[in-house]
Amino acid sequence: HEMPPLSPQTNSAERVIVKKPEQLIRLFDKAGYKLASVRTGEAMVPLMLVRDLPDGFEDLSDSDARKKLFIRTVLPLVLRVNLRIAAQRKVLLALLDKRRAGSKPTRREQRWLDRLYRTTPDSDATLRRRVASIPPSLAIAQSAAETGWGSSRFAQNGNALFGQWTFNDKDDGMKPAKAASGTRHEVKAYDRLVESVWDYARNLNTNAAYRALRNARARGERSGVALAGHLNRYSERGMEYVELLRDIIRHNDLAALDDAKIANRPPR
Numbered sequence: 477h478e479m480p481p482l483s484p485q486t487n488s489a490e491r492v493i494v495k496k497p498e499q500l501i502r503l504f505d506k507a508g509y510k511l512a513s514v515r516t517g518e519a520m521v522p523l524m525l526v527r528d529l530p531d532g533f534e535d536l537s538d539s540d541a542r543k544k545l546f547i548r549t550v551l552p553l554v555l556r557v558n559l560r561i562a563a564q565r566k567v568l569l570a571l572l573d574k575r576r577a578g579s580k581p582t583r584r585e586q587r588w589l590d591r592l593y594r595t596t597p598d599s600d601a602t603l604r605r606r607v608a609s610i611p612p613s614l615a616i617a618q619s620a621a622e623t624g625w626g627s628s629r630f631a632q633n634g635n636a637l638f639g640q641w642t643f644n645d646k647d648d649g650m651k652p653a654k655a656a657s658g659t660r661h662e663v664k665a666y667d668r669l670v671e672s673v674w675d676y677a678r679n680l681n682t683n684a685a686y687r688a689l690r691n692a693r694a695r696g697e698r699s700g701v702a703l704a705g706h707l708n709r710y711s712e713r714g715m716e717y718v719e720l721l722r723d724i725i726r727h728n729d730l731a732a733l734d735d736a737k738i739a740n741r742p743p744r
Contacts, residue, residue: 478567479567479584479585479588480560480563480564480567481560482564482588482591482592483674484556484557484560484670484671484673484674486525486556486668486670489741489742490523490524490525490556490742491525491526491527491668492524492525492526492527493526493527493528494526494530495530495531496530496531496532497530497532497533497536497542497545499530500526500530500545500549501545503524504522504524504545504548506743507522507524507743508522508743509521509522509524509548511544511547511548511733514551514733514736515729515732515733515736516732517735520736520737520738520739521551521552521555521736521737521738521739522552522738522739522742522743523552523556523738523739523740523741523742523743524552524742524743525552525553525556525668525669525670526549526552526553526669527668527669528635528668528669529549529626529631529632529635529669533545533546533626533627533631533632534624534626534627534628534632539625542625542626542627543620543625543728545626546616546619546620546625546626547616547728547730547733549626549669550615550616550619550637550669550673551612551616551733551736552738553669553670553673554610554612554615554616554673555612555736555737555738556670556673556738557610557670557673557674557677558609558610558612558677559738560674561607561608561609561610561677561681562609564592564607565607565608567588568589568592568603568604568607569604571585571589572600572603572604575600589603592607593606593607593678593681593682594682604694605690605691605693605694606681606682606690607681608681608690608693608694609677610676610677610680610681611698611699611700611703611734612700612730612733612734612736613699613700613701613725613730613731613733613734614700614703614704614721614725615673615676615677615700616724616728616730616733617700617704617721617722617724617725617728617730618638618676618707618710618721619637619638619676620724620728621717621720621721621724622636622637622638622639623636623637623639630663630665633665634663634664634665634666635665635666635667635668635669635671635672636663636664636665636666636672637669637672637673637676638672638673638675638676638679639663640663640664640672640675640676640679685709685710686706686707686709686710688706689703689706689707692705692706698734699731699734700721700725700730700731700734701722701725701726701731704718704721704722704725705718707721
Protein backbone atom coordinates (compact mmCIF):
# COMPACT_ATOMS: atom_id res chain seq x y z
CA HIS A 477 0.00 0.00 0.00
CA GLU A 478 0.97 3.59 -0.62
CA MET A 479 0.67 4.96 2.91
CA PRO A 480 -1.12 8.35 2.94
CA PRO A 481 0.73 11.04 4.91
CA LEU A 482 -0.34 11.70 8.47
CA SER A 483 -0.23 15.48 8.04
CA PRO A 484 -1.96 17.93 5.66
CA GLN A 485 0.84 18.18 3.14
CA THR A 486 0.07 20.50 0.25
CA ASN A 487 2.09 21.69 -2.71
CA SER A 488 2.82 25.25 -3.79
CA ALA A 489 0.49 25.05 -6.82
CA GLU A 490 -2.49 24.53 -4.49
CA ARG A 491 -1.68 27.47 -2.21
CA VAL A 492 -3.20 30.88 -2.66
CA ILE A 493 -1.48 33.90 -1.10
CA VAL A 494 -3.24 37.25 -1.41
CA LYS A 495 -2.98 40.59 0.40
CA LYS A 496 -6.52 41.92 0.00
CA PRO A 497 -10.02 40.38 0.13
CA GLU A 498 -10.86 41.96 -3.24
CA GLN A 499 -7.96 40.05 -4.83
CA LEU A 500 -9.30 36.81 -3.38
CA ILE A 501 -12.81 37.48 -4.70
CA ARG A 502 -11.35 38.15 -8.18
CA LEU A 503 -9.28 34.94 -8.07
CA PHE A 504 -12.27 32.82 -7.04
CA ASP A 505 -14.44 34.45 -9.73
CA LYS A 506 -11.76 33.89 -12.38
CA ALA A 507 -11.67 30.19 -11.43
CA GLY A 508 -15.46 30.02 -11.89
CA TYR A 509 -15.95 29.28 -8.20
CA LYS A 510 -19.59 30.05 -7.42
CA LEU A 511 -21.29 28.69 -4.30
CA ALA A 512 -24.65 28.48 -6.10
CA SER A 513 -23.20 26.06 -8.69
CA VAL A 514 -21.44 24.02 -5.99
CA ARG A 515 -24.71 23.71 -4.01
CA THR A 516 -26.59 22.30 -7.02
CA GLY A 517 -23.73 19.93 -7.86
CA GLU A 518 -23.15 21.58 -11.26
CA ALA A 519 -19.59 22.61 -10.39
CA MET A 520 -16.68 21.30 -8.37
CA VAL A 521 -14.82 23.38 -5.82
CA PRO A 522 -11.46 24.51 -7.25
CA LEU A 523 -8.34 23.25 -5.48
CA MET A 524 -7.37 26.64 -4.08
CA LEU A 525 -6.06 26.64 -0.51
CA VAL A 526 -5.82 30.13 0.94
CA ARG A 527 -2.72 30.29 3.14
CA ASP A 528 -3.99 32.99 5.48
CA LEU A 529 -6.93 35.38 5.60
CA PRO A 530 -6.07 38.56 3.67
CA ASP A 531 -5.58 41.84 5.54
CA GLY A 532 -8.80 43.78 5.90
CA PHE A 533 -11.00 40.68 5.82
CA GLU A 534 -12.70 41.83 9.01
CA ASP A 535 -13.29 45.29 7.52
CA LEU A 536 -15.50 44.11 4.64
CA SER A 537 -18.49 46.32 5.37
CA ASP A 538 -21.06 44.13 3.61
CA SER A 539 -21.59 41.27 6.08
CA ASP A 540 -23.18 39.04 3.40
CA ALA A 541 -20.13 39.52 1.16
CA ARG A 542 -17.81 38.67 4.06
CA LYS A 543 -19.79 35.54 4.93
CA LYS A 544 -19.79 34.38 1.32
CA LEU A 545 -16.04 34.96 0.96
CA PHE A 546 -15.40 33.18 4.27
CA ILE A 547 -17.40 30.13 3.12
CA ARG A 548 -15.57 30.10 -0.23
CA THR A 549 -12.26 30.24 1.66
CA VAL A 550 -12.95 27.53 4.23
CA LEU A 551 -14.79 25.00 2.03
CA PRO A 552 -11.77 23.96 -0.12
CA LEU A 553 -9.63 23.60 3.03
CA VAL A 554 -12.17 21.25 4.63
CA LEU A 555 -12.62 19.22 1.44
CA ARG A 556 -8.84 18.89 1.04
CA VAL A 557 -8.48 17.60 4.62
CA ASN A 558 -11.42 15.22 4.10
CA LEU A 559 -9.73 13.85 0.98
CA ARG A 560 -6.65 13.01 3.03
CA ILE A 561 -8.80 11.37 5.73
CA ALA A 562 -10.65 9.33 3.06
CA ALA A 563 -7.31 8.10 1.68
CA GLN A 564 -6.22 7.12 5.20
CA ARG A 565 -9.53 5.33 5.80
CA LYS A 566 -9.20 3.31 2.59
CA VAL A 567 -5.74 2.06 3.58
CA LEU A 568 -6.82 1.51 7.19
CA LEU A 569 -9.75 -0.74 6.17
CA ALA A 570 -7.50 -2.72 3.80
CA LEU A 571 -4.94 -3.26 6.60
CA LEU A 572 -7.64 -4.31 9.07
CA ASP A 573 -9.00 -6.79 6.50
CA LYS A 574 -5.47 -8.11 6.01
CA ARG A 575 -5.06 -8.57 9.74
CA ARG A 576 -8.44 -10.29 10.05
CA ALA A 577 -7.43 -12.69 7.27
CA GLY A 578 -4.44 -13.74 9.40
CA SER A 579 -1.68 -11.77 7.64
CA LYS A 580 0.59 -9.58 9.72
CA PRO A 581 1.06 -5.99 8.56
CA THR A 582 4.59 -5.15 7.49
CA ARG A 583 6.71 -3.11 9.92
CA ARG A 584 6.08 -0.01 7.81
CA GLU A 585 2.32 -0.62 7.81
CA GLN A 586 2.29 -1.28 11.56
CA ARG A 587 4.25 1.90 12.26
CA TRP A 588 1.74 3.87 10.18
CA LEU A 589 -1.17 2.24 12.05
CA ASP A 590 0.41 3.03 15.41
CA ARG A 591 0.80 6.69 14.49
CA LEU A 592 -2.68 7.03 12.98
CA TYR A 593 -4.77 8.80 15.62
CA ARG A 594 -2.69 7.08 18.33
CA THR A 595 -4.83 4.26 19.72
CA THR A 596 -4.04 0.83 21.10
CA PRO A 597 -3.35 -1.68 18.29
CA ASP A 598 -6.20 -4.01 19.24
CA SER A 599 -9.01 -1.42 19.07
CA ASP A 600 -9.90 -1.78 15.39
CA ALA A 601 -13.47 -0.58 15.95
CA THR A 602 -12.18 2.59 17.63
CA LEU A 603 -9.86 3.31 14.72
CA ARG A 604 -12.67 2.77 12.22
CA ARG A 605 -14.84 5.27 14.07
CA ARG A 606 -12.01 7.80 14.31
CA VAL A 607 -10.75 7.85 10.73
CA ALA A 608 -13.73 9.46 9.01
CA SER A 609 -14.47 12.82 7.45
CA ILE A 610 -16.18 15.87 8.95
CA PRO A 611 -19.27 17.34 7.20
CA PRO A 612 -18.23 20.63 5.56
CA SER A 613 -21.40 22.31 6.87
CA LEU A 614 -20.34 21.55 10.46
CA ALA A 615 -16.73 22.67 9.98
CA ILE A 616 -17.77 25.93 8.28
CA ALA A 617 -20.39 26.66 10.96
CA GLN A 618 -17.88 26.08 13.76
CA SER A 619 -15.20 28.19 12.12
CA ALA A 620 -17.78 30.97 11.60
CA ALA A 621 -18.90 30.76 15.24
CA GLU A 622 -15.35 30.66 16.61
CA THR A 623 -13.96 33.51 14.49
CA GLY A 624 -16.96 35.80 13.93
CA TRP A 625 -16.86 34.92 10.23
CA GLY A 626 -13.11 35.51 10.01
CA SER A 627 -13.00 38.75 11.99
CA SER A 628 -11.25 37.51 15.15
CA ARG A 629 -7.66 38.34 16.07
CA PHE A 630 -6.93 34.59 16.32
CA ALA A 631 -8.05 34.01 12.73
CA GLN A 632 -6.30 37.13 11.44
CA ASN A 633 -2.96 36.72 13.22
CA GLY A 634 -2.80 33.02 14.03
CA ASN A 635 -4.68 31.22 11.23
CA ALA A 636 -6.82 29.75 14.05
CA LEU A 637 -10.27 28.96 12.68
CA PHE A 638 -11.59 26.83 15.52
CA GLY A 639 -10.36 28.46 18.73
CA GLN A 640 -8.47 25.36 19.85
CA TRP A 641 -6.59 25.62 23.11
CA THR A 642 -3.01 24.71 23.92
CA PHE A 643 -1.39 24.35 27.33
CA ASN A 644 2.03 23.66 25.86
CA ASP A 645 4.57 26.40 26.61
CA LYS A 646 6.49 25.41 23.45
CA ASP A 647 3.47 26.15 21.21
CA ASP A 648 3.28 29.58 19.69
CA GLY A 649 -0.14 30.27 21.20
CA MET A 650 -2.11 33.50 21.54
CA LYS A 651 -3.44 34.66 24.91
CA PRO A 652 -7.22 35.36 24.93
CA ALA A 653 -7.88 39.00 25.87
CA LYS A 654 -10.64 38.02 28.33
CA ALA A 655 -8.87 35.03 29.89
CA ALA A 656 -9.53 34.74 33.62
CA SER A 657 -6.49 35.38 35.80
CA GLY A 658 -4.67 32.19 36.65
CA THR A 659 -5.70 30.38 33.44
CA ARG A 660 -2.83 28.88 31.48
CA HIS A 661 -4.49 28.14 28.18
CA GLU A 662 -3.74 29.97 24.96
CA VAL A 663 -5.38 29.71 21.56
CA LYS A 664 -3.22 27.61 19.27
CA ALA A 665 -1.73 29.42 16.26
CA TYR A 666 -0.79 27.87 12.90
CA ASP A 667 1.44 28.66 9.93
CA ARG A 668 -1.36 27.97 7.44
CA LEU A 669 -5.16 27.81 7.59
CA VAL A 670 -5.17 24.19 6.36
CA GLU A 671 -3.19 23.15 9.46
CA SER A 672 -5.92 24.62 11.65
CA VAL A 673 -8.56 22.57 9.78
CA TRP A 674 -6.42 19.44 10.07
CA ASP A 675 -5.98 19.92 13.82
CA TYR A 676 -9.72 20.50 14.22
CA ALA A 677 -10.57 17.26 12.37
CA ARG A 678 -8.06 15.40 14.52
CA ASN A 679 -9.59 16.91 17.65
CA LEU A 680 -13.15 15.81 16.74
CA ASN A 681 -11.85 12.41 15.67
CA THR A 682 -9.82 11.60 18.79
CA ASN A 683 -10.92 13.67 21.80
CA ALA A 684 -12.90 11.72 24.40
CA ALA A 685 -15.32 14.68 24.64
CA TYR A 686 -16.59 13.93 21.11
CA ARG A 687 -16.94 10.14 21.33
CA ALA A 688 -20.73 10.48 21.00
CA LEU A 689 -20.25 12.37 17.72
CA ARG A 690 -18.02 9.60 16.37
CA ASN A 691 -20.48 6.90 17.45
CA ALA A 692 -23.38 8.76 15.80
CA ARG A 693 -21.37 9.18 12.60
CA ALA A 694 -20.54 5.46 12.60
CA ARG A 695 -24.28 4.72 12.93
CA GLY A 696 -24.89 6.69 9.75
CA GLU A 697 -25.57 10.24 10.97
CA ARG A 698 -23.79 12.31 8.36
CA SER A 699 -25.36 15.76 8.37
CA GLY A 700 -23.80 18.73 10.11
CA VAL A 701 -27.11 19.57 11.80
CA ALA A 702 -27.34 16.07 13.33
CA LEU A 703 -23.69 15.84 14.40
CA ALA A 704 -23.75 19.35 15.89
CA GLY A 705 -26.00 17.86 18.56
CA HIS A 706 -22.97 16.07 20.01
CA LEU A 707 -20.80 19.20 20.35
CA ASN A 708 -22.25 20.60 23.58
CA ARG A 709 -18.85 20.01 25.21
CA TYR A 710 -16.95 22.04 22.58
CA SER A 711 -17.99 25.30 24.24
CA GLU A 712 -18.84 26.44 27.73
CA ARG A 713 -22.20 27.52 26.26
CA GLY A 714 -23.25 23.87 25.98
CA MET A 715 -26.58 23.34 24.17
CA GLU A 716 -26.81 27.05 23.38
CA TYR A 717 -23.65 26.53 21.26
CA VAL A 718 -25.29 23.54 19.52
CA GLU A 719 -28.29 25.70 18.59
CA LEU A 720 -25.98 28.47 17.36
CA LEU A 721 -24.24 26.00 15.01
CA ARG A 722 -27.57 24.70 13.72
CA ASP A 723 -28.79 28.26 13.10
CA ILE A 724 -25.62 29.08 11.14
CA ILE A 725 -26.01 25.92 9.03
CA ARG A 726 -29.67 26.64 8.26
CA HIS A 727 -29.44 30.40 7.67
CA ASN A 728 -26.47 30.06 5.31
CA ASP A 729 -27.64 26.98 3.39
CA LEU A 730 -24.50 25.10 4.41
CA ALA A 731 -26.07 21.62 4.32
CA ALA A 732 -26.11 21.85 0.52
CA LEU A 733 -22.29 21.97 0.63
CA ASP A 734 -21.91 18.58 2.34
CA ASP A 735 -21.87 16.77 -1.02
CA ALA A 736 -19.42 19.21 -2.63
CA LYS A 737 -16.46 17.72 -4.48
CA ILE A 738 -13.06 19.32 -4.90
CA ALA A 739 -11.11 19.32 -8.18
CA ASN A 740 -8.03 17.09 -8.22
CA ARG A 741 -5.74 19.78 -9.63
CA PRO A 742 -5.44 23.53 -9.14
CA PRO A 743 -6.95 25.86 -11.77
CA ARG A 744 -4.53 27.37 -14.28
